[in-house]
Amino acid sequence: MDMYEVISELVTAPGVTGNEDCAADVAEKYFRRFSDNVWRDCSGNVFARMGDKKPAIMLIAHIDEIGMAVTDIEENGMLHIRSVAGVDPRVLPGSNVVVHGRERIDGIVGAIPPHLILGGRDKAYKIGDMLCDTGLSGESVRKLVSVGDMITFALEAPLKLKNDSISGKSLDDRALVAVMIECMEMLSRRRLDCSVVMCASTQEEFSGPGAEVAAYSVAPDMALILDVTHAEMPKCDEFDAYKLDKPVICAGGNMHPKMTKLICDAASEAGIEYETEVAMGFSGTDADYVQMTRGGIPTGVISPPVKYMHTPVETISIDTLKKCARIVVEFIASVHEDWEEKLCLDD
Numbered sequence: 001m002d003m004y005e006v007i008s009e010l011v012t013a014p015g016v017t018g019n020e021d022c023a024a025d026v027a028e029k030y031f032r033r034f035s036d037n038v039w040r041d042c043s044g045n046v047f048a049r050m051g052d053k054k055p056a057i058m059l060i061a062h063i064d065e066i067g068m069a070v071t072d073i074e075e076n077g078m079l080h081i082r083s084v085a086g087v088d089p090r091v092l093p094g095s096n097v098v099v100h101g102r103e104r105i106d107g108i109v110g111a112i113p114p115h116l117i118l119g120g121r122d123k124a125y126k127i128g129d130m131l132c133d134t135g136l137s138g139e140s141v142r143k144l145v146s147v148g149d150m151i152t153f154a155l156e157a158p159l160k161l162k163n164d165s166i167s168g169k170s171l172d173d174r175a176l177v178a179v180m181i182e183c184m185e186m187l188s189r190r191r192l193d194c195s196v197v198m199c200a201s202t203q204e205e206f207s208g209p210g211a212e213v214a215a216y217s218v219a220p221d222m223a224l225i226l227d228v229t230h231a232e233m234p235k236c237d238e239f240d241a242y243k244l245d246k247p248v249i250c251a252g253g254n255m256h257p258k259m260t261k262l263i264c265d266a267a268s269e270a271g272i273e274y275e276t277e278v279a280m281g282f283s284g285t286d287a288d289y290v291q292m293t294r295g296g297i298p299t300g301v302i303s304p305p306v307k308y309m310h311t312p313v314e315t316i317s318i319d320t321l322k323k324c325a326r327i328v329v330e331f332i333a334s335v336h337e338d339w340e341e342k343l344c345l346d347d
Contacts, residue, residue: 001185003178003318004166006030008157010174014100016067016150017085017205020044023063027177027200034184035198043213044202050187051195055221055339057332058197058297059183060211060286061176062204062227065169066310068151070099070132077141079132081109081151085205089127091311096154099134101145106154107134153312164319165244171306171314173204175321176226179304182325187332194335204286211286215293222259222343223299224328227285228316229277231305242275242305244317247324250301252279256291258343259300266331272323277303298343302327 015023024046031038031048038048046063066087072080079099083089092109099105111130132151134141158168180198187196197218202210204227215223229248230241242248249267251260267274282288283301291299304324307315 001182003182003321004158004160006178006181007166007171007175010177011168011170012155012157014098014150014152014155015063015065015170016152017064017203019150020064020202023065023174024200027063030181031184031198034188041213041217043210045210045214046200047214047218048184048198049195050184051192053193053195055335056195056197056218057335058199058215058218058220058223059180059328060199060201060214060223060225060290061180062173062202062210062286063177063200064202064205065152065174066205067153068097070145070147070149070151072147073138073142073145074131075138077134077136077138079107079134079141079145081127081130081132083127084150086310087127088310089130090124092127092130093125095312097132097151098155099132099145099149099151101149103144105134105136105144107132107151161315165315165317167313167315169312169314171316172228172309173226175304175316176228176324179226179321179325179328182322183328186325186329190329190333192332193337194332194339196332201286208286208289212289212293215290215297219294220297221339223287223290223297224263224331225285225287225290225299225301226324226328227301227303228306228309229303230309231307231315233307242277244305244307245320247272247274247320247327248277248303248305249274250277250279250283250303254279254281254283254288255300256298256343258345259298262334262342263300263302263327263331266334267327269334270326270330272327274327
């Protein structure tokens with residue numbers, strides 16, 4: 001499987017939080033290549049099951065992306081915008097965007113140039129200071145756009161950088177949906193002593209209700225969350241970021257300790273170096289809600305680091321994504337009849 005091609009197809013499909021259908025269609029298409037048991041639920045989550053044995057392991061990567069919404073339309077056709085689920089307003093001026101109205105319309109985000117800001121030349125823009133310009137008149141734009149319509153960054157394939165890195169929008173977390181698909185391809189060639197349910201979850205950037213609903217309905221015996229963490233970059237605290245070329249395994253009071261150990265053991269068995277991220281509180285991923293679903297689900301988190309999170313130039317390593325997939329598959333292959341004994345905390 002060409003992971004770059006899969007990621008490109010995923011990121012060029014719109015799917016702002018709460019409006020994930022187009023991106024979910026792409027995930028479903030790839031899921032059906034490796035599973036005959038694919039379905040969606042009322043929250044828009046996309047599932048695929050492989051195998052029918054116990055225990056059931058759930059892999060979750062969220063399919064939604066950050067974006068914007070139209071909040072008002074000026075008489076001259078300019079669109080007022082607000083963030084949906086965490087756009088960094090500092091990167092918006094000059095951004096190419098797409099307005100998803102009755103038809104897709106290209107636009108740009110503009111703001112008053114610094115020359116015309118009295119006494120505030122160095123002041124950062126707030127999102128309320130910016131407007132979306134489609135070039136259409138007020139009369140024309142109102143025929144195509146309504147208040148509440150979603151806006152995404154330009155639907156472009158990631159840019160290929162040197163050293164196997166790629167850069168683009170919504171790699172958080174579409175790149176990890178691609179990792180799940182890579183896992184499906186690898187698992188299709190192996191005999192398993194368990195079943196695996198893939199879930200491309202919705203609304204993670206809002207707060208995670210999609211994954212919570214999914215975990216409740218599937219009721220897995222354990223769950224593995226695939227989501228990004230922060231990569232090292234200049235002026236970033238070394239304790240808050242990790243090397244771009246190594247997967248990161250989350251540990252701490254918010255993680256099931258024996259799940260964490262099993263994931264680390266799987267990485268070692270696969271011969272893959274990893275770093276450890278300590279979650280002092282919530283991890284900020286779907287794990288926060290999955291682990292508290294029903295009577296509690298043992299949950300772990302694997303993350304590839306990404307630079308420039310929540311911008312249209314998120315940067316990630318394809319090689320690290322493939323390493324994450326290998327760790328996941330090694331973890332799943334290690335699950336046998338003694339799984340309950342390995343996870344039991346009553347020692």
